[in-house]
Amino acid sequence: MDFAFLAVVAVVTIVAVARFANKLRVAAPLILVLVGLALSYLPFVPDVEVKPEWILAGVLPPLLYSAAVNVPLVDFRRNLKAISGLSVVLVVVSSVLIGWILSTILPDLSLAAGIALGAVVSPTDAVAATSIGKRLGMPSRLVSVLEGESLVNDASALVLLRSAIAATAGTVSLWGVLGDFAYAVALAIAIGIVVGFITVRIRSRLGDPVLTTVISFAVPFIAYLPAEHFHASGVLSVVVAGLYTGHQSAKYFTAQDRISERINWRTTQFLLENGVFLLMGLELEAIVSQVEQDDLGIWSSIGLGLLTAITLIVVRIVFVGVLVWSLRRDEREALARRPRLEQVSARLEEHPTENARSAKRKAAFSRSIARRSADLDFLQREGLGWRGGAVLAWAGMRGVVTIAAAQSLPLDTPYRAELVLIAFTVAIVTLLLQGGSLPLVIRLTRVGGTDEQAAMAELAGLVEEISTVGVAALDDPQLRTDGGEPFDSAVVDRVRTSSLIRVESAAERTDAGVGPHEQFRQLRRRVLDAERDALLDARATGSYSSEVLAKAQRMLDVEESRLDGAG
Template sequence: MRPELVAVVCLIIVVGVSVLAPKLRLATPILLVVIGIGISVIPGVPPVHVPSEWILAGVLPPLLYASAINLPLVDFRKNLGSISILSVLLVIVSALITGFLLFMVLPDLNIAAAIALGAVISPTDAVAATSIGKRLGLPPRLIAVLEGESLVNDASALVLLRTSIAATAGTIAFAGFGGFAIDFGYSSVAAVAMGLVVGVVTVFVRSKLPDPVLTTAVSFVIPFLAYIPAEAIGASGVLSVVVAGLYTGHMGAKHFTASARISERLNWRTIQFLLENGVFLLMGLEIKDIFLSALSPTAEADGLDAIGSIGLGLAAAAVLFVLRFLFVGPLLVVQRARLHKRDPLSTEAREATGWRGGLVVSWAGMRGVVTVAGAQSLPESIPYRDQLVLIAFTVSIATLVFQGGTLPWLIRVTRLRGVDEAADHAEFATLVDELRAAGQQVLEEPGLSLPSGEVIDEGVIDRVRGDAELRSESAWERARAADPESEGSAPHRQYRVLRLEVLRAERVALLDARHRGAYSSRILVRAQLMLDQEESRLQQSDGSGSHG
C-alpha cells in the first residue's frame, strides 16, 4: 500500500475514533491502540515499523512543545516540588528497581542494559489521563501535576537511557549514582540554558513579524531549534524543548498580537492532536511485528520466548504501579499539610489533593510515546533485544488499557470534586471588574485623545465604556446563573442568543451575495472574517466555545 494512502487512512481512523470514543466512555488513546492491534493481525497486512529516531527526534519535540506552550508557567511553578519528585526521583528509582529485577531474572543481561530498559518504561504519558480527567472534571491542580510530570519525566528517562546505553557500549564506565548525577546535572543545566536562549530569541523575532501566519510558521521550527543543538552538546533535547515552550507560552501574552496567539493556539492544538493520537495508533500497528520478532529462532535461543516476555512486562507494570503508590501517597500528605499550615483558606489549600486526588494521581501512571520510541532505540547488540522491546510494549499497553480503562470508574467512585463552577464564575467576574477598572482609568483621563492627537467624540467614549460594562455584567450574570440560590435575570444571555440569530441571518445574506457574484472575493473574505470573529467572541463569552 502506498505511504500517502496509509497516512490518509490513519488520519481518518484518528478523527473517527476521537468522535466515537467519548460516546463509548473510553479514552481515545486506548481505543486507538486496540484498533491498531486489530488491524495488525488482519491477514495480509504487512508489518509496520517506524525507526525510533523518527519518533524521538521528529515527533517528540513538537509534541512536548505543544503541551508546554499550553501549560501555564504559574501552575508549573506552583507544583514544581511535586512535579520534580514524580518526574525525576520517581523515574530514577523506578528505572533502578525494575532494571535490577530484570538483571536478576535474565542471566545474560548486564546491569547497564537492564537499567536502560528500566529507563524506557519509567516515564508516564499524561495524554490518556488528562483527556479523561478534563472530561470528568478533575481539579485543575491534579491536571497541572500530571501534565507537568509528563513533560519533565521524558527528559529524566532519556538522560538515564542515554547514559545506560553508553555504558553497555563501553564508551563510559557506569559509575553508579555519581556518574549518573554528573551526566544528569550537566544535561539538565545545559538544556535549560539552551531552551531559554531559543525561547528568548524566537519570542523577540516573532514579536517583530507583522503577519500571524508568519509568526505561526516560525513557531513550527522552535521545537527543533531547541532539540537539535541541545542534543549536539550532550544535553537533554526534550528538556530544552520544554523550557522553550514554557517560556514562549508565558511571554506570548505580552509580546504577541491577539491574532497571532489565536492562530498559534489553534494550529498547535491540531498538531498535538494528530501526533499524540497517531503514536497510539502506531503502537497498536507495530505490536504484531514486535511479537513475531520475539518468536524468532534467535530470540528463542536466548531462553526467553514471547509469552515469557509478556509475563515479564506484566510483572514490570505491576512493580511500577506499586512504586508510584509508594511515592505519591506520602508526597501528597506532606504537600497538603504544608499548604494548610501556610494558609488553610487559600484557593491553593482548597485545591490541595487529599486521599482521593492521591489515588487518582497514583492510578494515572500510563506509559506512551517515550516508552514506545525508547524501546526501539535499544542497540541491536544488547542481549534479549527483541524480548526487551516486547516487554516495554507490554508495559505500555497494559498500563494504558488497565489503568486508563478503569480511571473513569475510579474518578466516579471516589467522587473527586473538581472545579466549583459557581466559585469559578464569581472569581472570573471579579477579575473582569478589575480589568474594567483599569480600562476606565483611560477613559477618565482629562483631555483624552487618540495617539494621532484627534479629539474623541463623547459618544464614542460612552460606547467604549458601555462595552466594558456589558462585559462585566455578562460575567456576573453567568456567576449568578451558576449559583443555585441566585434568582438573577438573564438579559445578557438573551442579548447573546439574539445577536447570534442576527449573525446567522447576516451569514445567509453573505452566502447569497457570494452566489450572485455581486462583490469581489477579497471583500467577501473580509466580511466573512468579520462575522466569524464576532460569532467566536459571543460563543466564548457564553462558554460554549471554550472546551477542548
Template sequence: MRPEIIGVICLIIVVGVSVLSPKLRLATPILLVVIGLGISVIPGVPPVHVPSEWILAGVLPPLLYSSAINLPLVDFRKNIGSISVLSVLLVIVSAVVTGFLLFMILPDLNLAGAIALGAVISPTDAVAATSIGKKLGLPPRLIAVLEGESLVNDASALVLLRTATAASAGTIALGGFGGVAVDFAYSSVVAIGVGLVVGALTVWVRSRLHDAVLTTAVSFVIPFLAYIPAEAIGASGVLSVVVAGLYTGHMGAKHFSASVRISERLNWRTIQFLLENGVFLLMGLELKDIVVDAVGRDPQSQTLNAWEAIVLGIGAALVLFLIRFAFVGPLLAYQRARVYRRDPTGAEAGEATGWKGGLVLSWAGMRGVVTVAAAQSLPESTPYRSQLILIAFTVSIVTLLLQGGTLPWLIRVLKLRGVDEAADHAEFATLVDELRTAGLQVLEAPELSLPTGEPVDESVVDRVRSDAELRSESAWERAHTAAVGGDSGESAPHEQYRVLRMEVLRAERAALLEARGRGEFASRILVRAQLMLDQEESRLLQSDGEGH
C-alpha cells in the same frame, strides 16, 4: 498499499475514533491502541515499523512543545515540588528497581543494560489520563501535576537511558555514581539554558513579525531549534523543548498580538491532536512486527521466548504501579504538612491533594509511545533486545488498557470534586471588574484624545464605557446563575443580546451568500465581509464560553 493511502486511512480512523469514543465513554488513546492491535493481526496486513529516531526526534519535540505552551507557567511553578519528585526522583527509582529485578532474572543482561530498560519503562504518558480527567472534571491542580510530570519525566528517562546505555558499552562506569550524576546534571542544566535562549530569541523575532501566518510558521520550527542543538552538545533535547515551550507560552501574552495567539493556539491544538492520536494508533499497529522479532529473529529467543517476555512485562507494570503508589503517599503527606505549617487553622488545606486525588494520581501512571520508541533505540548488541522491546510494549499496553480503561470508573466511584463552577464564575467576574476599572481609567483623562492627537467625540467615549460595563455585567450574571444552581427559566439580558445577535448574524450571512450568488460584488469584497462576520461570530461564541 501506497504510503499516502495508508496515511489517509489512519487519519480517517483517528478522526472517527475521536468522534466515537465519547459515546462509548472510552478514552480515545485506549480505543486507538485496541483498533491498531486488531488491524495488526489481520491476515495479510504487513508488519508496521517506524524507526525510533523518527518518533524521538521528529514527533516527540513538537508533541511536548504543544503541551508546554498550553501549560500555564504559574501552575507549573506552583506544583514544581510534586512535579520534580514524580518526574525525576520517581523515574530514577523506578528505573533502578525494575532494572535490578530484570538483571536478577535474565542471566545474560548486565546491570547497566537492565537499568537502560528500566529507564525506558519509567516515564508516564499523561495524554490519556489528562483527557479523561478534563472530561470528568478532575481538580485543575491534579491535572497540572499530571501534565507537568509527563513533560519533564520524558527528559529524565531519556537522559538516564543514554547514560545507562553508555555505561553498558563501557563508556561510563555505572558503579561510579559521581560520573553518572555529573552526566545527568550537565544534560539537564545545559538543556535548560539552551531552551531559555531559544525561547527568548524566537519570542523576540516573532514579536517583530506582524503577520499571524508568518509568526505561526516560525513557531513550527521552535521545537527542533531547541532539540537539535541541545542533543548536539550532549544535553537533553527533550528538556530544552519543554523549557522553550513554557517560556514561549508565558511570554506570548505580553509580546504577541491577539490574532497571533489565536492562530497559534488553533494550529498547535491541531498538530497535538494528530500527533497524540496518531502515535497511539501506531503503537497498536507495531504489535505484529514486535512479536515476530521476539519470536524468531533474536539469537537469545531460545533463552527467553515471547510469552515469557509478556509475563515479565506484566510483572514490570505491577512493580511500577507499586513503586508509584509508594511515592505518592509520602508526597501528599508532606504537602499537607507544609500547608498546615503555613496555616495552622487548615484554611488552606484544600491546596494539598487529598487521598482521593492521591489515588487517582497513583492510578494514572500509564505508559505510552515514548516507552515503545525508546525501547527500539536500544543498541543492537543488547542481549534479549527483541524481548526487551516486547517487555516495554507490554508495559505500555497493560497500563493503558488496565489503568486507563478503569480510570473513569475510579473517578466516578471516588466522586472526586473538580472545579467549583459557581466559585470559578465569581472569581472570573471579580477579575473582569478589576480589568474594567483599569481600562476605564483611560476614559477619565481630562483631555482624552487618540494616539494621533485627534480629539474623541463624547458619544464614542460613552459607547466604549458601555461595552466595558456590559462585559462586567455579563460576567456577574453568569456568576449569579451558577450560584443559584442553573437557569431560572428566563435568560439574562446579556444572554438575550448574544442569542439575538447570533440570529442577526445568520440573516446577514444568508444575505452575503445570496449576494455572492448574484455575482454583483468583487470577490475581495465578499471575502472581507465574510471575515467580518466570522470575527463577530467567533467573539460571540467565545463570550458564550467565558469562564468555562
C-alpha cells in the same frame, strides 16, 4: 503509494475513533491501541516499523511543545515539588528497581542494561489520563501535575537511558552519570530559555499570523537540535521553550496570533498523540515475530512485562503516598505563615514612599506578597488530599516515549527483542488496565473539579478588576487620538459603556436563568446568522468583488467568535 494510502487510512481512523469515543465514554487512545492491535494481524496490512529516531527527534519535540505552550507557568511553579518528585525522583527509583529485578532474572543482562530498560518504561504519558480526567471533572491541580510530570519525566528518563547505555560499555561511573544528568538539565534549561526569548521577540515583530505560525512550527526543533548537539536534554529544552513562549504570548503576540497558534497546535497535537497510539498497536505484530525467533519466548517476555508493569504500579502508589504526606505537611506549614504575611502586607501599606525609586520597590514587594498570598489561597482551595493522591497514583499510564525509547536500545543488547516486547507489554497493560479503570477510580474517590458557579463568580471578579483599570484609562485628560486630537466625548462614553456591559454580563452568568445580556448574545447571534445568509447570497450572485466578500466574511467571523466565547 502504499505509505500515502496508509496515512490516509490512519487519519480517517483517528478522526472516526475520536468522534465516537465520547459517545462510548472511553478515552480515544485506549481504543486506538486496540484498533491498531487488531489491524496488525490482518493479512493485507504490512508490517509497520518506524525508526525510533523519527519518534524521538521528529514526533516528540512538537508533541511536547504543543503541550508545554498550553501549560500555565503559574500552575507549573505551584506544583513544582510534586512535578519534580514524580518526574525525576520516581523515574530514577523505578529505573534502578526494574533494572535490578530484570538483571537478576535474566542472567546475561547486566545491571546497566536493566536500568536502561527501566528508564524506558519509567516515564508516564498523561494523554489518556488527562483526557479521561477532564471529561469526568478531575480537579485542575491533578491535571496540572499529570501534565507537568509527563513533560519533564521524558527528559529525565531519556538522559538516564543515555547514561545507562554508556555504562553498558563501561565508559562511565556513578559520579559520571550524576554529572552528565546535571549538565544535560542545566544546559537544556539555558538553551530553552534563550530559544524561547529570541523566537518570541522575532515572532512579535513579524505582524503576520501565517509567518508567526511557520516560526512556531520550527521552534521545537530549534530548541531540540542544539541541545542534542551539545549532549544536553533536547526534550527538556523544548519543554522550557514551550513554557516560556506560552507565558509570554499574552504580552508579545496579537490576539490573532494566539488564536491561530491555539488552533494549529491543537490540530498538530491531536494528530501526533493519537497517531502514536495507533502506531503502538500496529507495531506489536512485528515485535512478536522477532521474539518468536529467540530462546526466551513470547509468553516469558509477556510475563516479565506484566511483572514490570505491576512493579511500576506498586512503586508509584507507595511513592505518591509519601509525596502526598509531604505536600500536606508543607501546606499546613505554609498556611500557618499566613498571619505573618498579613502583618507584613499591612505594614507595607502604611509605609510612606519618599520618591519614585522607593515607590517602585514598594510596588515590586507588594506584588511578591500578593503572589505568596495567592499561593496560600490556592493551597487552601485545591490542597492535594488522599483522594486526589489515589487518582494520581493510578494515573501512571505509559505511551509514546516508552515505545520509541525501547526501540532505540543498541542492537547488541542481550535480549533486545524481548526487552522491546516487555516495554510494549508495559505500555499496553497500563493503558488498558489503569486507563480503563481510571474513570471508576475517579468516581469511587469522588474527586471533583471546580464548582461551575464558583468558577463563574471568580471570572466575574477578574473581569470587574481588569475592566476597572481599563475604564480608569478613559479619565486621563491627556488622552488623544493617533493624530493628536482629543477623543469625542460620545465615543468615550460608548467605550466606557461597552466595558461596563461586559462586567454586568460576566456577573449575570453567576445567576440562574437567561438574563438580558445572554438574551442580547443569543439575539445578536440570530442577526449574524441572517447577515451570513445575505453574504452567501451576495457571493452567489457575484454582486461584489471576492476581496470585499472575504473581508466581510472575516468581520462576521471575528464577531461570531467573540459571541461564542462570551457564551
